[in-house]
Amino acid sequence: MEEYAVISLVALVVAIILGFWTKINIGVIAVTFAFIVGHFIVGKEPSSIYLTGWPMSLFFMLTGMTLLFGVARLNGTFSALAKQMSYFSFGSRRMMCLIIYLFSAILSMVGVGTIVTPAILCPLVIEIARVEDIPEPLVILLCIAGGIAGGMSPIAPTGIIGINLSTPIGLKSYTPIFIMCILTFSIQALVFFLVFGGWKLSKTQPKHQQRPPLELDRKQITTVVVTGIVVFCVLVLKYDLGLTSFTGAAVLLLLRAEDQKKVVASVAWGTILMICGVSMLVKVITDVGGIDLISDYLAKIMSPYTAPAIMDLMAGTLSSVSSSSGVVMPTFIPAIPGLLSKFGDAVSIEEMVAAVIIGAHSVAYSPLSTLGGIGIAMASDRVNKQKFFTALLFCGIGMVILTAALFLFRIYNFML
Numbered sequence: 001m002e003e004y005a006v007i008s009l010v011a012l013v014v015a016i017i018l019g020f021w022t023k024i025n026i027g028v029i030a031v032t033f034a035f036i037v038g039h040f041i042v043g044k045e046p047s048s049i050y051l052t053g054w055p056m057s058l059f060f061m062l063t064g065m066t067l068l069f070g071v072a073r074l075n076g077t078f079s080a081l082a083k084q085m086s087y088f089s090f091g092s093r094r095m096m097c098l099i100i101y102l103f104s105a106i107l108s109m110v111g112v113g114t115i116v117t118p119a120i121l122c123p124l125v126i127e128i129a130r131v132e133d134i135p136e137p138l139v140i141l142l143c144i145a146g147g148i149a150g151g152m153s154p155i156a157p158t159g160i161i162g163i164n165l166s167t168p169i170g171l172k173s174y175t176p177i178f179i180m181c182i183l184t185f186s187i188q189a190l191v192f193f194l195v196f197g198g199w200k201l202s203k204t205q206p207k208h209q210q211r212p213p214l215e216l217d218r219k220q221i222t223t224v225v226v227t228g229i230v231v232f233c234v235l236v237l238k239y240d241l242g243l244t245s246f247t248g249a250a251v252l253l254l255l256r257a258e259d260q261k262k263v264v265a266s267v268a269w270g271t272i273l274m275i276c277g278v279s280m281l282v283k284v285i286t287d288v289g290g291i292d293l294i295s296d297y298l299a300k301i302m303s304p305y306t307a308p309a310i311m312d313l314m315a316g317t318l319s320s321v322s323s324s325s326g327v328v329m330p331t332f333i334p335a336i337p338g339l340l341s342k343f344g345d346a347v348s349i350e351e352m353v354a355a356v357i358i359g360a361h362s363v364a365y366s367p368l369s370t371l372g373g374i375g376i377a378m379a380s381d382r383v384n385k386q387k388f389f390t391a392l393l394f395c396g397i398g399m400v401i402l403t404a405a406l407f408l409f410r411i412y413n414f415m416l
Helices: 002-022 026-041 046-053 056-074 077-089 093-112 116-132 136-151 157-166 175-195 218-235 241-254 260-266 269-287 290-300 307-319 324-346 349-365 370-378 385-408 411-415
Strands: none
Touching (some): 026 046, 056 260, 077 093, 116 136, 136 157, 136 370, 136 385, 157 175, 157 349, 241 260
């Protein structure tokens, strides 16, 4: 069985390399490898490969949202709102980057959460990037980083899950962990600002001396109202994001808010195929033990000094193929007392809980994760999706390695 795990991991690496060098959609290549490895090598039935491997929930979420927000983008609604938001930067594009990060963090912090916040804001900040001539990948990553940072608050869904899981195992205060999360994802946002060209943005003089008037036509007003109802249903009534977005898009098309052909054509079908195709291959990898193989190897080299860093890596690895708050946190946090019993007082419970939460969410920039998938699906045609897919993949891997290094060198200890 171990040889199957190794073969599946090699298949993923080869698929990524082939997609990068040939410019063929990685999703198409990944589906092919999922079929070859899953059926011809492992012996899985073809139907089980796509029935269990194709991420239906993510597919409906991405398709429904891009349909809904495609209407708002095409009929100029987001452009009008972007001009309003741009006023508050006083003409400084660097300031706008900070505003995007803080706005996303605050909205997520008050309870909107790590997933819904970027889903709502990404289309708007992408339009702001177009208006202000800011690199689009930068604003997408800042929006995601802010949503994750704020989503760790004690009143946000992910923070609440963290508290409920860690209190029974002896955590006395969640506050240090929340501070660690804010610091971590702020550092990540700064890294993105530097790597994706934020520091190159020129300092400009205030160009918005007066706030521009908000002038919306009938189609745009209809779009704002229907989108607002969708957001209310998702946030307050807890309706499914994907299906609710589909419904909102259908209502807007029935009300003639935009031409149907343009809206359907605006859906990032290639990107959705890329994400879902790779997810299918990753499901085969998981089923044959590829992820377990990586986790077992990391666990074998764990010591009191390296425990938080390795826990961070393990959480990030598992989170790349599963839900951070729904699978990784409930799996690893209850196991912490057993690990601490081996290390005594050499490692604190706060460090280990923080390592799980931070590691699980640092990989979220990956296009295989929900947030990374939302980001790349929402990106406009001004972005090379193939290159952006690869960049996001390296962002997810790089941020997990970065946070593991912070734990390894005990950077967080001053907060304990």
